[in-house]
Amino acid sequence: MNTLETSTKLEAGTTLEASTKLEASTTLEAITKKVIDDIRITEEDAVILFQEADLLTLGALANLKRQRLHPGKMITYIVDRNINYTNICLSKCRFCAFFREDGAEGGYVLSQKELAQKIEETLELGGIQILLQGGLHPRLELGYYEDLLRFIKSRYTIHIHGFSPPEIIHISRQSNLPVQTVLERLRASGLDSIPGGGAEILVDRVREQVSPCKCNSREWLGVMETAHRIGMKTTATMMFGHLETLEERIEHLSVVRHLQDKTGGFTAFIPWPFQPGNTSIARPVSSGFEYLKTLAISRIFLDNVPNIQASWVTQGAKVAQIALNFGANDLGSTMIEENVVAAAGVSFRLPESELIRIIEGAGFLPNRRTMDYALL
Amino acid sequence: MKDKGMTSLKAVKELIMESTESKESTESLESTESKESTESLESKESKESTEFKESTESKESTESMKSIMGRSVAVNRFPAMVQEMLGLFLDSDLEPIYEKVVREERLSFEDGLTLFRSNNLLGLGFLANLVRERINGNDAYYIYNQHINYTNICKNGCRFCAFSRKEGEQGAYVMSLDEVAKKVRARLNEPITEVHIVGGLNDNLPYTYYLDMLSTIKEVRPSIHIQAFTAVEIFYLAEISGQSVEETLLELKDAGLGSLPGGGAEVFSPRVRQAVCPKKIPAKEWLETMKTAHSLGIRTNATMLYGHIETLKERVDHLLALREAQDEWGGFLTFIPLAFHPQNTRMDSLKKTSGFDDLKNIAVSRLLLDNFDHIKPFWIMVTPKIAQIALSFGADDMDGTVIEERITHMAGGETAQVLPQSDLIRLIKEAGRCPRQRDTLYNVMGN
Numbered sequence: 001m002n003t004l005e006t007s008t009k010l011e012a013g014t015t016l017e018a019s020t021k022l023e024a025s026t027t028l029e030a031i032t033k034k035v036i037d038d039i040r041i042t043e044e045d046a047v048i049l050f051q052e053a054d055l056l057t058l059g060a061l062a063n064l065k066r067q068r069l070h071p072g073k074m075i076t077y078i079v080d081r082n083i084n085y086t087n088i089c090l091s092k093c094r095f096c097a098f099f100r101e102d103g104a105e106g107g108y109v110l111s112q113k114e115l116a117q118k119i120e121e122t123l124e125l126g127g128i129q130i131l132l133q134g135g136l137h138p139r140l141e142l143g144y145y146e147d148l149l150r151f152i153k154s155r156y157t158i159h160i161h162g163f164s165p166p167e168i169i170h171i172s173r174q175s176n177l178p179v180q181t182v183l184e185r186l187r188a189s190g191l192d193s194i195p196g197g198g199a200e201i202l203v204d205r206v207r208e209q210v211s212p213c214k215c216n217s218r219e220w221l222g223v224m225e226t227a228h229r230i231g232m233k234t235t236a237t238m239m240f241g242h243l244e245t246l247e248e249r250i251e252h253l254s255v256v257r258h259l260q261d262k263t264g265g266f267t268a269f270i271p272w273p274f275q276p277g278n279t280s281i282a283r284p285v286s287s288g289f290e291y292l293k294t295l296a297i298s299r300i301f302l303d304n305v306p307n308i309q310a311s312w313v314t315q316g317a318k319v320a321q322i323a324l325n326f327g328a329n330d331l332g333s334t335m336i337e338e339n340v341v342a343a344a345g346v347s348f349r350l351p352e353s354e355l356i357r358i359i360e361g362a363g364f365l366p367n368r369r370t371m372d373y374a375l376l
Numbered sequence: 377m378k379d380k381g382m383t384s385l386k387a388v389k390e391l392i393m394e395s396t397e398s399k400e401s402t403e404s405l406e407s408t409e410s411k412e413s414t415e416s417l418e419s420k421e422s423k424e425s426t427e428f429k430e431s432t433e434s435k436e437s438t439e440s441m442k443s444i445m446g447r448s449v450a451v452n453r454f455p456a457m458v459q460e461m462l463g464l465f466l467d468s469d470l471e472p473i474y475e476k477v478v479r480e481e482r483l484s485f486e487d488g489l490t491l492f493r494s495n496n497l498l499g500l501g502f503l504a505n506l507v508r509e510r511i512n513g514n515d516a517y518y519i520y521n522q523h524i525n526y527t528n529i530c531k532n533g534c535r536f537c538a539f540s541r542k543e544g545e546q547g548a549y550v551m552s553l554d555e556v557a558k559k560v561r562a563r564l565n566e567p568i569t570e571v572h573i574v575g576g577l578n579d580n581l582p583y584t585y586y587l588d589m590l591s592t593i594k595e596v597r598p599s600i601h602i603q604a605f606t607a608v609e610i611f612y613l614a615e616i617s618g619q620s621v622e623e624t625l626l627e628l629k630d631a632g633l634g635s636l637p638g639g640g641a642e643v644f645s646p647r648v649r650q651a652v653c654p655k656k657i658p659a660k661e662w663l664e665t666m667k668t669a670h671s672l673g674i675r676t677n678a679t680m681l682y683g684h685i686e687t688l689k690e691r692v693d694h695l696l697a698l699r700e701a702q703d704e705w706g707g708f709l710t711f712i713p714l715a716f717h718p719q720n721t722r723m724d725s726l727k728k729t730s731g732f733d734d735l736k737n738i739a740v741s742r743l744l745l746d747n748f749d750h751i752k753p754f755w756i757m758v759t760p761k762i763a764q765i766a767l768s769f770g771a772d773d774m775d776g777t778v779i780e781e782r783i784t785h786m787a788g789g790e791t792a793q794v795l796p797q798s799d800l801i802r803l804i805k806e807a808g809r810c811p812r813q814r815d816t817l818y819n820v821m822g823n
Contacts (some may be wrong), residue, residue, distance in 0.1 A: 020511045028454075029457060029528075030459070031455045032454060032457065033457060033460075035771045036457075036460055036464075039481065054768065054808060055765070055768040055807070055808070056465070056498055056501050056502050056505060056768055057461075057464075059498045059501075060461075060464035060465055060498050060502075061464070063464070063498060064464060095647065118772055153553070184666065202711055212813055284799070284802065286760030286767045287760075287761065287764055287802075287803055288760075288762065288764050289764050289765060289768075289803075289806050289807045289808075290806060291761075292765065316759065316761070317730070317731070317759065318730060318731030318734065318758070318759060318762050319640070319761050319762065320731075321730050321731045321732050322497070322731045322762075322765060325497045325498055354727075357727065357730075358731075358732075361733065362497070362730070363495025363728045369411070
């Protein structure tokens with residue numbers, strides 16, 4: 001809504017509509033002022049920002065927030081590999097193109113030999129971390145996961161960022177143990193930190209529709225809170241652009257911010273759009289615009305989460321590079337291997353040299369990091 | 377918070393009162409191209425600055441408010457915060473250029489270089505968007521078109537091209553006129569308004585082939601606009617027909633030619649042409665051919681192939697040469713920066729262009745080419761995502777639904793061949809712009 005349009009409408013006599021829009025524009029001004037003055041914005045503010053602010057203004061505000069948290073020109077990334085120990089999963093989420101049912105063709109559980117090979121390749125490429133995630137396998141119990149961790153740690157020096165909250169909840173159910181015990185035993189076996197996957201949209205109305213068999217939002221947040229309380233760091237994600245409303249998308253940001261106020265345990269937030277290929281949700285792919293707006297608003301809203309990651313895996317190198325001006329200060333992982341997004345028909349490859357090239361090409365300085373954002 | 381809101385509301389209301397006081401001023405704001413509007417803006421200067429004294433600190437901010445008022449970027453909607461908002465976008469390099477942009481002053485070579493060297497992407501977008509919205513408001517155009525690449529046999533053999541083949545080489549092809557007619561006929565049930573034709577310089581094809589191709593298409597689909605043959609092809613057709621460029625163009629026009637695409641410009645620098653396309657006509661001939669077309673009332677596009685071996689200075693020189701040529705006849709419709717695609721070319725050691733560079737080329741060309749009405753990213757080359765984002769960085773056209781594009785795809789273009797109309801409209805709307813289906817000459821189609 002611009003002032004010229006407003007004035008034309010006032011003239012034409014559609015006063016009510018015009019004055020409503022005028023008020024909206026004034027509200028936008030007030031929200032913009034809040035961001036500039038470093039005052040926390042509300043959920044309603046975020047909705048209005050999404051609906052009313054133009055892309056460049058959102059970028060400028062997100063950039064301002066980013067500069068305050070990360071002065072200078074540094075953009076970080078990590079060299080790691082996604083290892084999906086199994087694709088057999090009870091959850092059958094509608095947005096997922098990766099899983100197989102138990103006994104179905106194409107289902108697998110990685111052997112220790114395969115696992116070792118993948119880790120050795122990762123180390124050879126300078127990798128320092130593996131992202132270890134898998135399906136909710138109906139026949140695996142806590143002992144399997146403990147063995148897996150001990151096997152890795154007894155042989156290799158590598159950071160294990162593993163088991164998102166739905167997996168933790170699943171293991172706790174399989175083994176009839178409380179979440180905290182599961183986390184403590186996994187940590188004792190070598191688990192270093194927890195990835196923020198499986199968050200999707202942390203609103204149960206949405207979860208019931210897109211991932212009814214997955215843990216609910218309270219459980220997801222509970223795992224993270226427990227992990228933070230026993231001193232483990234985690235990330236948080238959001239998968240948007242499917243069946244959620246804009247308000248629900250913002251509610252997701254809000255519950256993450258709320259928990260972070262309590263624990264401070266989230267190192268990074270990673271929003272990415274739902275990829276509809278090979279899934280059972282018929283929706284167009286989110287546009288570049290939608291992605292950049294959501295990313296920018298995440299940076300503005302989550303004033304207590306230090307790092308925001310751009311998702312080159314879903315957006316490609318071009319948009320990921322643009323995202324560095326829209327609030328992102330991190331390009332995530334080089335992902336020596338990635339399977340889940342690829343199964344939905346999207347496969348961007350980005351070697352470390354390319355990652356460095358796009359960071360430098362946008363006038364920034366690339367820097368390798370660890371999971372907890374220590375620089376290397 | 378509420379009190380503050382009220383104050384701002386008051387300021388906005390005053391602003392609106394001011395801008396609606398006389399209808400003239402509103403109208404003149406809309407058509408900033410006319411000289412009158414500039415005058416009427418100037419005559420209002422003193423009055424407006426008094427009006428804004430309460431809400432803004434300095435005269436400078438008043439000045440900027442006045443000149444850029446009524447545009448969609450939030451900075452222009454927030455009279456009380458102009459300086460703060462400008463501070464988010466501008467830096468010491470861009471500030472002097474911003475002053476020029478607001479005053480609608482022509483930018484210099486040095487300005488162009490400063491813009492290309494800047495890493496302030498949002499600042500570049502902000503400046504380009506001012507010009508974009510001044511010229512095109514909130515509109516974003518697209519066209520329902522069909523591409524035909526009639527042959528890939530080409531004697532020029534440019535090093536950046538993955539499309540061209542020598543005669544007899546595997547994959548070489550020529551479309552017969554029957555095939556061309558068949559392709560047009562196959563889509564008669566679609567609301568296509570333009571057929572876009574580009575091909576290689578193929579010594580086996582007689583001059584009559586081109587004339588017959590145009591008339592054949594016109595027979596199959598009389599109402600279609602044919603945008604065909606780059607300046608490079610036109611120059612070649614003049615050669616093989618033994619006529620002047622002017623005579624050739626007139627004959628082609630009689631046969632059905634509507635306008636010329638902007639390809640073959642590459643980068644005008646002789647150094648670059650010698651290195652990447654030594655057999656192609658030099659810049660002078662390219663520009664002369666275009667100007668001849670313009671003098672005959674044939675509109676054309678213009679392009680620049682960026683992202684290979686050209687320097688930033690050579691990019692600026694290229695854009696300024698186009699601006700100068702446009703000053704003569706005003707015949708260029710649209711400028712299209714083309715992103716170099718290295719795969720399968722003889723320059724495949726180079727990398728694909730980055731999203732940053734794609735947007736920068738859009739923004740800088742929008743700012744330098746002040747006499748061009750339209751700037752179009754070619755989504756086939758830069759991806760639909762970047763083309764959509766470009767609508768905030770100076771672009772006002774999403775090109776077309778494009779069926780059967782071969783040239784970029786043979787160079788490893790990974791985009792789809794078709795972007796359905798519904799997708800184009802959705803992308804434009806999500807970008808907060810107003811979708812306008814256009815014909816080749818930017819007449820908006822009624823719907």
